[in-house]
Amino acid sequence: MSVDIPRRRLAAPTRLRRDGITRLLRAVQGQPGIAQADLAAEAGLAAGPVSELVRLLADHGMLEAIAAPSTGERGRPRRSIHLADARAHLVGVHLGGSGFAVRVATLAGRELARVDRAWSGAPPDPAAAGVMIGSAVGELIRDGTNPRRCQLAVSVPGAVRGGKIGSRDLEWHWTDEALFLDPLRGCGLSRVLIGNDGAFATLAEHRSGAAMGADNVVVLYMGRGLGGSAITSGHLVLGHDAGGGLGHVPIDPNGPLCLCGRRGCAELSASLRAIAAKTGLSARLADHSASGFAVHLVKLAKDGTPGVLAALDAARDAIRSLGELLAAVLGPERIVLSGAAQVLAPWLLTPRIGLDAPHLGRCPVPMVEGEHGADAIILGAVLAAQDAAIADPDVPGIGARS
Ligand SMILES: [Zn+2]
Structure with a gap:
């Protein structure tokens, strides 16, 4: 006998679970090394689900739980929770008028690899730029990381709206962003956020600079x-x-x-x-x-x-x-x-x-x-990638963000 369960009734717990994961990851992002015992209150979750979610996120390479040295007190050992810091997860990309920069970092934000390259001549069109960035990222994440798990944030010097990009520096005249994204997808890089360079620079100065x-x-x-x-x-x-x-x-x-x-x-x-x-x-x-x-x-x-x-x-x-x-x-x-x-x-x-x-x-x-000077943009791109990876965590079985 089969029982039909309406899809809507399944969707609610899945979304709750996903929102709980994002809240938990944000709490760890805001307080790296937070004690697992303090996480429930900080993330606004019950203690039971927190231990289950920490285990799930550790299994999927998004969190690390580190046992703190024993204080001699009774009870369970203290564990401090960090965003994962072992493999490539975040990719910040800065497209500029004279060249591009790529930074690959762990989810915790530790830089693993970088490349800065000048354009040979005028800036490339969006499709050629997509091919160049896709190949540069591929060269930098040789640690066996699946590119599908990487979150990219790409900074452009110009306007980004409604799937279009307009940039005087790049000579992209209100072009379809799909022209740039398709070659990246071809390299397995499907999680890509595109934003304005000044907004990324603002994020960098606000998170860790003069703002x-x-x-x-x-x-x-x-x-x-x-x-x-x-x-x-x-x-x-x-x-x-x-x-x-x-x-x-x-x-x-x-x-x-x-x-x-x-x-x-x-x-x-x-x-x-x-x-x-x-x-x-x-x-x-x-x-x-x-x-x-x-x-x-x-x-x-x-x-x-x-x-x-x-x-x-x-x-x-x-x-x-x-x-x-x-x-x-x-x-x-x-x-x-x-x-x-x-x-x-x-x-x-x-x-x-x-x-x-x-x-x-x-x-x-x-x-x-x-x-941060000229580095503000690329640093902000990595931070924006971290925010995006946390807002839409890559954990199988919890459904896509609607
Ligand atoms: Zn103007």
């Missing part, structure tokens, strides 16, 4: 272009259009027309591309990494090169105007300048912006230098 500990903070990422995002009430601002970033906030209604269609965007003054154009150094920027170019500008500024100092002054004015707008709208605790141009902070930052208004309990907002 750490702030629930409300703005991170500007200045490289060839200007991007960045904000954290409000602890959450990354993505908006409907997860791209373009803060560099395309118009700060001058009478300014020149930007490629994005607006007038007077901050990026038109505050970007390495703009500074290079004003100082006749565009060819040098095209031939060098953004970091190398920024270091060259530091030298020229220290030498007092007039054209360079004037371009940096204009960039500082644009960053201050942008900061005033963002401070008024978002009320951040501070504004962080990250990215390759971070080394130019002494010329680009106004230490405090906004008016002192003690009768409103308001004080000026500090602008500070980031901690």
Whole structure:
């Protein structure tokens, strides 16, 4: 005799189990080495299911339980729980105008392998880029890891929305992301998240950099272009259009027309591309990494090169105007300048912006230098991959996330 069980009645426990797994993994992510005895309260789960889930996740290579040294007390030995740290699990990819970077890390975030490569000539089209990234990742995960278990996060310098990518640096003109994803799928890499570079940089500075500990903070990422995002009430601002970033906030209604269609965007003054154009150094920027170019500008500024100092002054004015707008709208605790141009902070930052208004309990907002510089994006990509792997854990038998 067979009994038909309606599918809907099966779905609920499966989703509960999956949500419990994600809550548990998030608790371990937030407190690496947390005692198993404290996990239930931290994850909001009953003690029984926690030991069962820890065993399941350890079996599937997502958690490690390490016996802590005995304290001599009676009872069960203390076990500290960590995200798995043995095999490749996370892949951060940074696609830029001059080349790409790949970092392979364990689920705990420990880097296992890396490659940084310049494009030979102009950036490749999406399909060719997909082939290059797929082969680079394949070379880096030679530890026997099944590529299907790897979670990728790919950063693009531009807009990502509705399955399309638009990037001036890559010369991808609102192209279908499937063109890039198909070759990756062909290499077995099917778990791929694509995001805006400024959003990833914001994540990196917030998790482990100059924005750490702030629930409300703005991170500007200045490289060839200007991007960045904000954290409000602890959450990354993505908006409907997860791209373009803060560099395309118009700060001058009478300014020149930007490629994005607006007038007077901050990026038109505050970007390495703009500074290079004003100082006749565009060819040098095209031939060098953004970091190398920024270091060259530091030298020229220290030498007092007039054209360079004037371009940096204009960039500082644009960053201050942008900061005033963002401070008024978002009320951040501070504004962080990250990215390759971070080394130019002494010329680009106004230490405090906004008016002192003690009768409103308001004080000026500090602008500070980031901690990760040009690495912020690739570091943020690895962190975004970790978040994605935890939000949709790769554990057989618990069903796909709906
Ligand atoms: Zn614009």
